Amino acid sequence: MGALGAIARHLDAVIGPGAMLLYPLYASMRAIESPSTLDDQQWLTYWVLYSFITLFELSCWKILQWLPFWPYVKLLFCMWLVLPIFNGAAYIYENFVRKYVKVGSHVSSNYSEGQRRVLQMMSLDARKSVERYIEKYGPDSFDRIVKAAEKEAKKHY
Numbered sequence: 001m002g003a004l005g006a007i008a009r010h011l012d013a014v015i016g017p018g019a020m021l022l023y024p025l026y027a028s029m030r031a032i033e034s035p036s037t038l039d040d041q042q043w044l045t046y047w048v049l050y051s052f053i054t055l056f057e058l059s060c061w062k063i064l065q066w067l068p069f070w071p072y073v074k075l076l077f078c079m080w081l082v083l084p085i086f087n088g089a090a091y092i093y094e095n096f097v098r099k100y101v102k103v104g105s106h107v108s109s110n111y112s113e114g115q116r117r118v119l120q121m122m123s124l125d126a127r128k129s130v131e132r133y134i135e136k137y138g139p140d141s142f143d144r145i146v147k148a149a150e151k152e153a154k155k156h157y
Contacts, residue, residue, distance in 0.1 A: 020078045046089035
């Protein structure tokens, strides 16, 4: 059990850098090159959460050094954030962060209340496209599209 025991005791040091840094670095570079924004969200959120974990560790290192299981908890949490089967970082963003942080969510007061509500639910890129559409075709055309989408959604429920 000597070699296996040593590996088990230092599992975080063996797997940690690859799972917490190398794979996310590789996946982030692939996300930059891909046309989809979904992977960008996953990896940007991962790096924000990883930064918070690192800041937590730096701030609380005196306490954490007394917790022998901390490196394993960190490893498991980071693997949940990273592994594509879980996409934990995207899950945290969608279910916690997005509800409370609305960066760039200001919508011009030139729109009706209903239009502002619809625009606030969109991503920044989608909102910009819709605003260009409204400028080109007018607010009434946008209202017609929203009503048609609502009608279509009601059909399916």
